[in-house]
Amino acid sequence: MKLLVLASLLLGNIALQLQLCNAKANTQVEHVIVLMLENRAFDHMLGYLTNINSDIEGCTPETCSNPIDPTDPTSPLVNLTYDAVYQQSDPCHSISCTTEQVFGYSSADSAQSKMTGFIKSYADRTGNTTYAPRIMESFHPSHVPAIYNISQEFAIFDAWHASVPGPTMVNRAYAASATSNGMGTNNPKMEGFGLPQKTMFEQLLDMGLDFKIYFQQFPSVLQHKPMRKPHILPKYHILDKLFMDLEKGDMPEFSWVEPGYFDGVINNKHVFQATDQHPDHDVSAGDDLIRQIYNAVRSSPLWEKTALVITYDEHGGFFDHVSPPAAPNPDGLNATDDPFDFTRLGVRIPTIIASPLIPKGTVVKAPESGEYEHSSLVSTVVHKLFSAEEGYEESTYLTKRDEWAATFETVFSLSEPRQDCPLEAPAVVSHRVQFPSVLPKLDGKMPITHLQQEIIDIASMMETEICQSDVDVLLGEKEMKEEGEALEWILGRVEDCLGIKVLEE
Template sequence: MDTLNRIDHFVVLMLENRSFDHLLGFMKAPDYPIDGLQGDESNPADPNDASSPRYTVSDDANYSDPPVDPGHSFNPASMTQMFGLSKEARQKLDWLPDTPPTNSGYVHDYQQRLGGRPEDIMKCFAPERLPVLTTLAREFAICDRWFSSAPGATCPNRRFVHAATSDGYLGGTQKVTSSRTIFELLKKAGRSTAVYYHDVPQSLTMLSVMAHAPFNPIDRLSRDLEKGTLPHYSFIEPRYFDQRGLRANDQHPSNDVLEGEKLIASLYNAIRQSPLWEKTALIVTYDEAGGTYDHAGSPPTVNPDGRIGEDDDEDGKLIRFRFDRLGFRVPAVVVSPLIPRMTIDSRVHDHTAIAALLEKRFGLPNLTARDKWAGENDLSTLFSLAEPRTDTPLSLAPLAARKTLTVEHAAPLNGLQFELVESAQALVKHDAGLDELRRRAMKASHQGDAVAYLQEVMLRLGVGKESGRE
């Protein structure tokens, strides 16, 4: 019997904007030979000046680092970080370069364009600071060549995890898409799905997700696990905003990384202690690197659907992209009692590996050429044990919480939060009452006002109360 067929439930938690090296690079050790950090990796202040000072990686990142949200647009941020191009060099290009990325422009982009301290963008975490994520990596499988599906921002990469394409979208003004998604394929095959969300589900911008999956508050997840009614596929959305006395737990810079550790631990513990543990696989990954440092250059891939992407910088310079190169490397761990301890998977993956795994397990067709490509090295080989392990941790705990920080209703919006407000408008056009609420939220640029607007949009869409199975 194929051991993958022992898995009936797949749970995916996608967090925000952290690179592999930033969170896990310093886990590299003689007994754990991942593609991590040696400790001497560096970036120049100016990649185009041989005499420029260099800044070396360090393992002293704090939970709120980097303090300035790094750039993570396709153009200019990813272009600069990947290739170390000066503004003048970028202005001469019409397409993403064909040459392998050098990853030499992180400091230049962070310091020159955003005004951040250069040493801050090279800070990475000591493993003991992230005991939950690092324990899962050692106890189960780590994928040390998992890249975001496209260079650039959150929303295109989250589209890829659902639809194996971004429809040519690279970021900028938010759009709603009706592309087929893995939720649609699963529903047509008679399989159950759900999105579990904390405050605002970003996947509402995917009309196929709305049409084919219930949106359930995160509190419902523990009940579904306890009752044995967990769907075949569950996608978990973190809390993106500070609100109602709770801090965002998506780990988006500079949100508190410790809050994300708590979320990962609570999810693992709920699955581990449920009657479904032996039949469930958990995947924890990140939508994109968010401009945090990583040494691994992104490899080539296949265009999913023939579309060409375009993005212009602040000066209006347009760069085109064939979606034939992956984005930046991100953390990814796969958890199941059918996976041997300390499994290291160094094959190239991107977010469409999730769709490819579901397609193989449930006999589904491919969505695009990208998940077909991902299926050539699919994750099913990780589930190699004939019998479930009995030595897996019964529970995990993050480091002791620090003194509770005040949740600021008036905290300014980060880039993702602004995009979520922007995208919601496309879902409720011509609603005068919501238009006024949105204008107030955007003018104030406060998280409290933004959440009020977004949750009102959700209510108009019928999201905000439990839906689906009982």
């Protein structure tokens, strides 16, 4: 099955070439594709790049380490390595755990962020002190060749942070709406009933523009209640349609791509491999998704007008050495489930933009004002790259966060598209082939994660809100133990409620 995602953002000094009254885009970029993967920190995924380009703020075994116990001044240090393949236990990355990791178990109110608590946080939550130092493992380029190659060919941000020092759905909410409406913990009840705030997708429609959501198994943006409205539902498409639309040159202004979140084998013949890179999934499957999406964008007739953005939701508890900066609270709401006032960003995560309008080897550093974080997607796409169609009004800012977030339109600095961009990303060899004794069996028998349970709860609400089924599935009632079982049920909800058939006969 073809796979995921593309992301693009656009702007520059080329706006003068367009007639403002009819212009859809303020740059030569007319289509933006964003692929958001799961749970990887910058140093953990791309820190090796500092060995290739010293301008990139990465990590080496000689420069980066963590104490086993940061509360003990005599604690031995564990140096970073380039041995990462697979992380068996999902590291904790709640607001509380991230605070421990960032501040080294000192008070966040009184101490500087030391970035020294990663090993202890992992050990405390898993109870496995022997395995805990593996949190310091990062990836060698040979293990994730697609993302490494693309990051060197176009633009890499070495100062892009998660919006919140916390979990997946909270940060994905910021990518869509520049707030989580006060949610600090992935809250199945809030997600199931739907976050109420306006999203950038609605902003684009208000501007007379269009968008599509492409997904492999389930679109997590359904955690937003406005994304369940009848006029929005036709904009959801299975991932294969992305490849068809790119080939035909039929793409909207903005596209949001979601990877697969579940491993599973259905009816003993349909094999689904998660591509989100979330532990404990095969990271090479997500890297191959990146490869497939880049190749499809590169071969599309829209290549010269398209920007592909590849990013991650949050750090997933993995090591990074750069302290997260402060940020404004978006809307005056504070989290009470895991108390937090939303005035501090999360850990750095990998973010790359591919476009022929970007000089090769561009490294985007921290901005002079604001910061690069997920609200930058909202701010750049809606307020910098695109303008409203004639007869439509320009959008206002959703929150104080997208008003503050740094924008990246200036990365598209070339007046003419480059002609030396790689035609294809390098082939990716499966880690299941390279390291067969390390990864679990691809049989769907692994226990479901917290994230997967939240997706189940969102899908549960589709029964009553979208397809108005007679089936009485209450929020929190549908509990499953294995991800393969959950996947089969999820695909059934997608077919019944969205009318999209994922599973072939």
